[in-house]
Amino acid sequence: MREFKRKSRVLLIDDNADHLRGVKELITLESSYEVVSTTTSANVGINLIKKYRPDIVLMDINMPEKDGLQAIQEIEKLNLGVRIIALSAYDDADLIFRAMKIGAKGYVLKTMASAQLIYAMDEVASGKIYLPTALTSRFFEYFQNSFKNEAEISTEENLLTYLTSREEEVLDLLTQGNNYKGIASKLFISETTVKTHVNNIFQKLQVNDRTQAVLYALNNGFANRRRAKLAL
Amino acid sequence: MREFKRKSRVLLIDDNADHLRGVKELITLESSYEVVSTTTSANVGINLIKKYRPDIVLMDINMPEKDGLQAIQEIEKLNLGVRIIALSAYDDADLIFRAMKIGAKGYVLKTMASAQLIYAMDEVASGKIYLPTALTSRFFEYFQNSFKNEAEISTEENLLTYLTSREEEVLDLLTQGNNYKGIASKLFISETTVKTHVNNIFQKLQVNDRTQAVLYALNNGFANRRRAKLAL
DNA sequence: AGTGTTCTAAATCTTTAGATTGATAAATTC
DNA sequence: GAATTTATCAATCTAAAGATTTAGAACACT
Secondary structure: OOOOOOOEEEEEEOOOHHHHHHHHHHHHOOOOEEEEEEEOOHHHHHHHHHHHOOOEEEEEOOOOOOOHHHHHHHHHHHOOOOEEEEEEOOOOHHHHHHHHHOOOOEEEEOOOOHHHHHHHHHHHHOOOOEOOHHHHHHHHHHHHHHHHHHHHHHHOOOHHHHOOHHHHHHHHHHOOOOOHHHHHHHHOOOHHHHHHHHHHHHHHHOOOOHHHHHHHHHHOOOOOHHHOOOOO | OOOOOOOEEEEEEOOOHHHHHHHHHHHHOOOOEEEEEEEOOHHHHHHHHHHHOOOEEEEEOOOOOOOHHHHHHHHHHHOOOOEEEEEEOOOOHHHHHHHHHOOOOEEEEOOOOHHHHHHHHHHHHOOOOEOOHHHHHHHHHHHHHHHHHHHHHHHOOOHHHHOOHHHHHHHHHHOOOOOHHHHHHHHOOOHHHHHHHHHHHHHHHOOOOHHHHHHHHHHOOOOOHHHOOOOO
16 A cells, blocks of 8 residues: 655654554554664653654654643754654544644554554655544543533623624724723724713623723633733 | 445445545445435535434545534434544645544545555444544544643642642632632631641642632643532 | 614713722741 | 741832724615
8 A cells, every 4th residue: 555655754752662663663564664763761852853753653642751742842943843752652632633633644552553653654644644543532522522611602692792883893993902092093983982982882891991901802702812912 | 355234335425526436336335335325515414314324424624615623523412323433635634633523434545546545444334433444543642642741741840749639629629710718618628727738738839819729730740630610 | 655773972079999008917848 | 057048928119901982984775
């Protein structure tokens, strides 16, 4: 199935020396991979990555010395295009979720058959992101659960719907940290008009001041939450 | 492989009558499923679900009349324990992400082999969440991309680290919409002390007023964002 | 033509917010 | 033990925010 290509260069990080040796032998048997280096230390591993620039990193995330997830995060920040597959002893949903969130391209259990690891490496080497089916199911349970609260919020009456489009504009500028003067100059209207709008917004959102209005807006899905940056 | 059990009751919603008929015949061939009802209308479908209480719903999400995703959301709100599999013509990452986010237990392309649909139904019927491997990869690309911004933010210097623990307490109360008086009474200190703290917070966060301070806090991971609710 | 909504604006007034300076006591650090 | 940091509080002052009322112009609805 797999074609002949340049061998993918693999780096192994695992504090368990025995497991490390086993995985190395396993991969060495595969014609399409070569192990460029191995280490039992996450910190050393990061330096080896800078040196060898491997295609794939197999990272044990259950290490006492340094948290493997933290190591993944640091490697991702380097932006070297290294594809990391997390190796773990646990099929814990939270661990899987966090690993994928910070950019791991795969997550394989140590207890899984070696063929599973090779398959994951094949997929990741070809640019895909791969999770074994059983872990995918776990991931999605966690994922969907984390959105349940949001869904419940959205069922409540959203007072934001009562705002006029002009009031929305004003509120948008409020959520960027503007004062009356700033809003007035940005909308080319007088400061007193802004005050009128803001007071109407307070009435409609049933709040007492601008901070509460901004919090209500952010908590109830006003615009894109990530767009609400400070305009200083 | 599959054991003999009570047949899973399936309801089909698809505005394409031809496709609807085809899927119905396909499922009827399977000994472990029975189609309890079908409809070409999402709105009718929601009522049929209330009436028949199926185990599984196959929902076409590419419908002109009513958005299938919206329909899924409404069904999920009913909390009937109905497991929904989204059927779509498109392997669009955003569509997949949104469907899974709102609680779909699976997502299958109409172009996929019928065996794929049956397999997805088997998995979902047994309580799992199932996405075909190819779609899982798409999903994760989208998923990881949506976290990239957050990762970049966290690399910037976080001015919140300069706050003392007392200042953090005060800021926490600010992010709940309290004024000076409210903070003073909650911390059992005088209003002037609160003013001092707040002014120090402004200095450290390099902002001009409380709204900007609150926005800075929320945008830079102060506490749990979801905990920042209004205390009115 | 009339009703209602929205956007605009001003005037006035009260309250809150924010800046600044100075001071004390306790805890921490060096 | 001196210096620094932290938490507390007061007084004062200016600026900003917020409440309230009134009102004209534009527009939509019917």
